[in-house]
Amino acid sequence: MLLTGFDAKRLKKLYIWRLIKDHNLLQTLTRVNRPYRDFRYGYVVDFADIRKEFEITNKAYLDELQLELGDEIASYSGLFASKEEIEAEIADIKEKLFRYDLLNSEIFSQQISQMQDRKDVLEVKKALESARNLYNIIRMYGHYELLEAVDFKKLNELYGETSRHLELLNLKEAVESQHDNSNLLNVALENILFQFRKVSEEELIISDQLKDMLRKTREALWGNFDPADPAFVSLYEELKRIFSKNRLDEISQEDMRENIGTLEKLFGRINDLNRKNDFLKMKYGNDAKYARIHKRILENGNITSREFELGELLNGIKIQVDEKILLSERLLDNEPYFKSMVLQMVKSSFEKNGIAFGPESVKYVNDCVTKEYLNQFQGIWA
Numbered sequence: 001m002l003l004t005g006f007d008a009k010r011l012k013k014l015y016i017w018r019l020i021k022d023h024n025l026l027q028t029l030t031r032v033n034r035p036y037r038d039f040r041y042g043y044v045v046d047f048a049d050i051r052k053e054f055e056i057t058n059k060a061y062l063d064e065l066q067l068e069l070g071d072e073i074a075s076y077s078g079l080f081a082s083k084e085e086i087e088a089e090i091a092d093i094k095e096k097l098f099r100y101d102l103l104n105s106e107i108f109s110q111q112i113s114q115m116q117d118r119k120d121v122l123e124v125k126k127a128l129e130s131a132r133n134l135y136n137i138i139r140m141y142g143h144y145e146l147l148e149a150v151d152f153k154k155l156n157e158l159y160g161e162t163s164r165h166l167e168l169l170n171l172k173e174a175v176e177s178q179h180d181n182s183n184l185l186n187v188a189l190e191n192i193l194f195q196f197r198k199v200s201e202e203e204l205i206i207s208d209q210l211k212d213m214l215r216k217t218r219e220a221l222w223g224n225f226d227p228a229d230p231a232f233v234s235l236y237e238e239l240k241r242i243f244s245k246n247r248l249d250e251i252s253q254e255d256m257r258e259n260i261g262t263l264e265k266l267f268g269r270i271n272d273l274n275r276k277n278d279f280l281k282m283k284y285g286n287d288a289k290y291a292r293i294h295k296r297i298l299e300n301g302n303i304t305s306r307e308f309e310l311g312e313l314l315n316g317i318k319i320q321v322d323e324k325i326l327l328s329e330r331l332l333d334n335e336p337y338f339k340s341m342v343l344q345m346v347k348s349s350f351e352k353n354g355i356a357f358g359p360e361s362v363k364y365v366n367d368c369v370t371k372e373y374l375n376q377f378q379g380i381w382a
Contacts, residue, residue, distance in 0.1 A: 009034040013043045016050060025050065025057050040142040083143050089134060090149045091306065096127040098307040099279040102154060107282070109161050114275050116268070118169045125166055128159035206256045213263040214242075220270040224277065225288040229295060231273050238266060283311050289372035290314050296368050303361045309353065316349035317342075317369060325373070332377040339370045 014032045032042025101107040115121050135152040138144070221239060224232050242259060277291060284290035294310060297303055304310050321342055325331060331338050343366045350357045350365075374380075 007034070009036040010039075012036070012039050012041075013045065015045045015047065017047045019048045019053065020050065021053050022057055022060075025053055026061070029054075083141070083146070086134060086138060086141075086143065086146060087149075089130065090146065091308070093127050093131050093134075094150065094308040095306050096123065098311055099276065099283065100124065100158075101279075101282060102151070102158065105154070105157055105161065108158050111275075111279055112162055112165045114271075115165070116169070117272070118166070121162060121166045121169060125159065125162045128155050128162055131155040132159060206253055206260070210256045210260050210263075213260050213267070217263050217267045217270060220267060220274065224270070224274055225281070226277060226292050226295060228292070229273075229277075230299075235266065235270055235273065242266070284315065284318060287318065289376060290318055293365075293368045293372055297365060300364060303357070303365065304355055309355060313349050313353050313355060313365075316352060317345050317365075320345040320349070321369065321373065329377075332374060335370075335374060338373070339366065342366055342370050342373075 008031075011034070012032055014028070016028070020028050029042075029044065032044065100111055112121065112124070115124075131150065131152060132155070135147070135156075138146045217239060221232075221236060226232060227236075242262060280294060281288055281291040284294070294307075294314060297310060297314075298305075298307070304313075324341065331341065343362065346362055346366045346369065347357075350362065
């Protein structure tokens, strides 16, 4: 009798003693979901076993939404998320954004502006967009404690910055599709490092440009702090192949132009690798040791696949180890003792961060950490 037109906001408990179906079921349940003071939940005492009917009705409702919204239904699926699902999505967002500075807008802007791969920027934007959507869902459900998990206000600012850079990349793509290499806008937006100039003594000019491009590419490669990285090894081998292919003064103009184009692409890939490495290094206070350790552990693949979890683990270890060394650098003179000391810190950091571990995992992380410290102490650089 009280389903249609009845609105008592303070009603928080509903007793169901007969089976209700379809629209009437949803209408009945919504009697106890009105906002009222500090109430966060409505309660249903079910004597009629409505579970099956609720599943049928809810599925029909979602199917109707699917027909109406099409692919956009994915944007609304979070509206039905549980607290656990929201927490899992927050963890995924942290993982996708781990390598970016989410505290300093200026640094984040610099990081984003260096990215030229549209797909990479789009991934960052999607993660930030998910955070915006989650903020509203968290408030709607009243899970206010989850608002402390990340700085949603800051992420919203970073979303705007990312969107602007993506618009710029979209503009570049639109210009490129015209296939007009003489277009000055294309040159300006692409920010290319080589620009062909038709002047006298053309062959000498091209040769100088090729030598200069080789120098820049080689220097960019040497600027990498992790030569054990498989990506670095691959780039190094490719550069060596170009370098040793022919003497510069013996190749034709056509070969030189081809090599310049190849080097431009290689230079871009090297800079992209260095950029990603620098982002990672910043997560450890610009300590290259821990950026290398981070990558070795990820490559191992048996400890954790979530970078933000690994970051928390390693930063915990870093604080403890650096503190001990600051008090006495002589610890590094006694390698067995140093390894034993770090081992305890590795174990405590695993436990503190709630990451499941076995003896192999602890040993591997300990070996990685101690090797980096001892190499640095002995002047052996990676």
